[in-house]
Each structure stands twice: as structure tokens, then as C-alpha cells.
Amino acid sequence: MKLSTTPSTRVDPAATAPPEHAASLHWRRNLVVCMFGSFTTIVAMTLLLPFLPLYVEQLGVKDSAAIVQWSGVAYGATFFSAALVAPLWGRLADLYGRKLMLIRASLGMALAMALIGMAHDVWQLVGLRLLAGLLGGYASGSMVLIATQTPKERSGWALGTLSSAIMAGNLVGPLVGGLLPPLIGIRWTFFAAGAVIFAAFLATAFLVREERRPAVPKGSPKPRGGWAAIGDRRPVIAMYLTGMLLMLANMSIEPIITVYVAQLVANPVHVTMVAGLVMAAAALGSILSAARLGRLADRVGHWNVITGCLAVSALLLIPQAFVDAGWQLVALRFLMGLALGGLLPCIASVIRHNVPVAVAGQMLGYSISAQYAGQVAGPLLGGFVGGHYGMRAVFLGTCVLLAIGAAWNWRARRPRDPAVHEEG
Structure with missing residues (x-):
């Protein structure tokens, strides 16, 4: 009986594992970068709470009741626009990559914060706060990246750690907003926040690694999207x-x-x-x-x-x-x-x-x-x-x-x- 001399082909289990079950080789570093970026962007979104009425008054609003109303509108504008576009950014992250959405959000927030520091009237302030919500979404994008790039058995801990950074940003933001304006002025407070977020943009661009998903073979049925896929x-x-x-x-x-x-x-x-x-x-x-x-x-x-x-x-x-x-x-x-x-x-x-x-x-x-x-x-x-x-x-x-x-x-x-x- 003739034995085959063809060498057997070893199949690496890791190479055949479906991408959604493969743990990111860089998930710990991704987590650290996302914590820093989420913390800084949340601080930037909330630091204006202590001095927002003062800034509104600087922009030309003098009536006390109008100052309160415009302050509420300006503060809520960011969260309103962010709520509207969160599913859109999530969908684009599925299509084009989660890291790309984090780069977009950090660069967009850095630009928006700098522009808020240059506002000349209250309408511009509200419009730029809306823009910050539309362009932002770093924290929610980080949740998506960490949830999909972290081993499932560690996802609870990783997302909990990221949530701690987000909540710390909510806690620290008003404190920073109370300390910085007396030292450097309101407008330079926004510029400083934009500079820190720009540092988060650089860290995201150069340090975050996202595992690529293999391309769908030609001729294969198109996967269902949205709710139909669940x-x-x-x-x-x-x-x-x-x-x-x-x-x-x-x-x-x-x-x-x-x-x-x-x-x-x-x-x-x-x-x-x-x-x-x-x-x-x-x-x-x-x-x-x-x-x-x-x-x-x-x-x-x-x-x-x-x-x-x-x-x-x-x-x-x-x-x-x-x-x-x-x-x-x-x-x-x-x-x-x-x-x-x-x-x-x-x-x-x-x-x-x-x-x-x-x-x-x-x-x-x-x-x-x-x-x-x-x-x-x-x-x-x-x-x-x-x-x-x-x-x-x-x-x-x-x-x-x-x-x-x-x-x-x-x-x-x-x-x-x-x-x-x-x-x-």
C-alpha cells in the first residue's frame, strides 16, 4: 500500500476563528486611550456649568431671566444633538471602522471647543454647542470599540472601567470649570480644553489598534443589517x-x-x-x-x-x-x-x-x-x-x-x- 507523501496541512485555530470571537491583541492599550479620550471630552462638555451664565452675559444678554434661559438652552443643546446622531455614528462605525469614528469625534470636539471660545453672541454659542454634539460622541464611540474589541469574558470589567472614566469626567468637569476661568479667563478655558482633546485625538490616531474584519467573499449573500440582523x-x-x-x-x-x-x-x-x-x-x-x-x-x-x-x-x-x-x-x-x-x-x-x-x-x-x-x-x-x-x-x-x-x-x-x- 502506497503511503501519501503529501504533507498534512495544519490549521491554526486562531486563524479560522470568526473575527467576532477573536480577542484584540491591543485591547488593553485601546482601553487606556479610550479612557483618556472619554474623560477629556466629557470634562470639556461639562466644565462650562459653573461659568455658563457669566459667559452668556459676556455675549450680550443682560436680563437675568434671559441669562438663565439661554444658559439652559446652550447647555442642553450638545446633549440634544448628540442623542440625534448617536445611531448614525454607530452605523458608520460598523461600516467604516470604530477607530475612524473616534478620530472624527476627538478632532471634531477639539475644533468645536476652540470655536466656542471665539463666540461673539449667544446664538453662535448655542449653534456651536449643537455642533459639538453633532461632531462629538467620543465616549459612546469608545463604548462601541471596547465592547467589540475586548474578549467577551472581560467585557464587563473593561466597560465598567471605561464607565468610571466617563463618570469621573462628569464629576471633574464642573470642578475644572470653577477653577480655570479665574486663572486664565473663560475663553482661554475653552482653548485649553480643545488642546487637551487634540492630545486625545493624537493618542487615538497613533495608539489605538482595531482588528480588521475580513472582506465578504464575492458572490456570498449580503448580510442583513439593522434590526433584521437580530x-x-x-x-x-x-x-x-x-x-x-x-x-x-x-x-x-x-x-x-x-x-x-x-x-x-x-x-x-x-x-x-x-x-x-x-x-x-x-x-x-x-x-x-x-x-x-x-x-x-x-x-x-x-x-x-x-x-x-x-x-x-x-x-x-x-x-x-x-x-x-x-x-x-x-x-x-x-x-x-x-x-x-x-x-x-x-x-x-x-x-x-x-x-x-x-x-x-x-x-x-x-x-x-x-x-x-x-x-x-x-x-x-x-x-x-x-x-x-x-x-x-x-x-x-x-x-x-x-x-x-x-x-x-x-x-x-x-x-x-x-x-x-x-x-x-
Whole structure:
């Protein structure tokens, strides 16, 4: 019997692994760069809070009521336009690459911040804030890149770490905005922010590495896009509603915090300081817990952590309605921040695990839009309920919403059946 002398061909499992299951060789470096870029862009978006009314007045608005109105419009303009274009940037990221979208966002934000520093009237300020939202989206783009380029078994921790950087930007931004203008002036504060974001642009362009997806062979059927590519849409829709609920719960308390604290603090001089501590406590708690809860979710399941976080947050809202001292509210908001910190990374992980990689950016973009919707609806709802039914009703009403969200997520989670597998 003649033996074949043709050498056998060894097949490298890594070479045949589908791209959506291949871990990025550079995912840790990508994470560091994305954390820096997300932190700096969020700081730039929020640093104008302390001095925005002063800048509006410098731009020619003199009436006090008009200053307040224009300040609100200018601040909200960025988030409004960002919510509109988040799915578009996510879709383009799926088509042309996530790194390219980060380069676009960082360069666009650097340019927009510099232009805001050169505004000559309030209309230009509002228009440029809209432009910043349209061109920006670095933080949401980072979520897409990290979600798709990180090993699935580490995605919860990685997204949690990135979320900590984003929330730190929200916390540090107003502090920077309070410190820099007295030192270098308002306009140079914007120029400095633009310069730091330009550094993030350079880091993104030269340090981030995105694994290329192989080209679709000629003659093969065109893959379905958008919602048509998703088999079971229930987990994705559940995460959209959960993200909106999270932001609504966070922001519904914001309009009444200062008024509520005034009822708890005897000395009126200390009201604003305690109100600031209350707002910062929740953000600090989320910063500390996001990565840890993300790592826990990688071990015990993202649905379990989401349900637990919502339930614990609902319980913590009850005593907040009945506190009689400012320090009690600070402590409870810190604990609530610890509980809520794990939600954003888990929401992104569940979406990523339940959609094909080809549409992950678009689906995560819709998630960002849903969260922005919650950010807009929360203060409106909280202000309405607080004004008509009292402060306690805001806490108790939000408690009911979070409890419903926890129960719904418990029912909506996918069954642990071997036949049911996650796509992407």
C-alpha cells in the first residue's frame, strides 16, 4: 500500500476563528486611550456649568431671566444633538471602522471647543454647542470599540472601567470649570480644553489598534443589517428601556436636590455646599463600583447584576424620602451610586452579546440615544412631581419605577437553555 507523501496541512485555530470571537491583541492599550479620550471630552462638555451664565452675559444678554434661559438652552443643546446622531455614528462605525469614528469625534470636539471660545453672541454659542454634539460622541464611540474589541469574558470589567472614566469626567468637569476661568479667563478655558482633546485625538490616531474584519467573499449573500440582523430582539429592547430608566432615575432628583437640602440644613450658608456633596456622592459611588460590578457581572451574569442593582437602588430611595439631616442624604446617595454604577457597563455588555458584530455599533448607538432621552425626561418629570406632589413623592415615585424595572428585567432575561446562544 502506497503511503501519501503529501504533507498534512495544519490549521491554526486562531486563524479560522470568526473575527467576532477573536480577542484584540491591543485591547488593553485601546482601553487606556479610550479612557483618556472619554474623560477629556466629557470634562470639556461639562466644565462650562459653573461659568455658563457669566459667559452668556459676556455675549450680550443682560436680563437675568434671559441669562438663565439661554444658559439652559446652550447647555442642553450638545446633549440634544448628540442623542440625534448617536445611531448614525454607530452605523458608520460598523461600516467604516470604530477607530475612524473616534478620530472624527476627538478632532471634531477639539475644533468645536476652540470655536466656542471665539463666540461673539449667544446664538453662535448655542449653534456651536449643537455642533459639538453633532461632531462629538467620543465616549459612546469608545463604548462601541471596547465592547467589540475586548474578549467577551472581560467585557464587563473593561466597560465598567471605561464607565468610571466617563463618570469621573462628569464629576471633574464642573470642578475644572470653577477653577480655570479665574486663572486664565473663560475663553482661554475653552482653548485649553480643545488642546487637551487634540492630545486625545493624537493618542487615538497613533495608539489605538482595531482588528480588521475580513472582506465578504464575492458572490456570498449580503448580510442583513439593522434590526433584521437580530434574531431575538427582546434583550436589546429591554436594555434600551433599562438605560433610559437609569438616566431618568438619576436625573429626576437633580431639580429638587437644592430645595430638598434647604429643608434639612439649618444654616442657609451651607445649603449649596451640601447640595454639591449630595450630587457628587452619587457620581463618586458609581466611579468606585463600575469596574468591580462589571467584573462581578462577567462571573455571575450581566442580567443578575442589572436586576440586583435596580432592586437595591429602589430600596435605597425609600429612606432618602424620610431623612432629617444632610449627611444622611449624602451617605444614601453614595450607596445608591455604588449600586447604579454597574448598570451602564452591563447594559452595553448585554447588547453586545445579543447582536451580531456587524450591527453592534448601530445598536449601541440607539442605546446611547435612549439614555439621553432619560436624561432629558428625568429633570422634567422630577420637577413636575416635586412641584405638584412634594419632594418625597419624587423619591418614592422613582423607587416604584426602579422596582418595576428590576422585576421586568428578571422576567425578560434570556432562558439558560443550551439551545439559546448569544450572537456576535
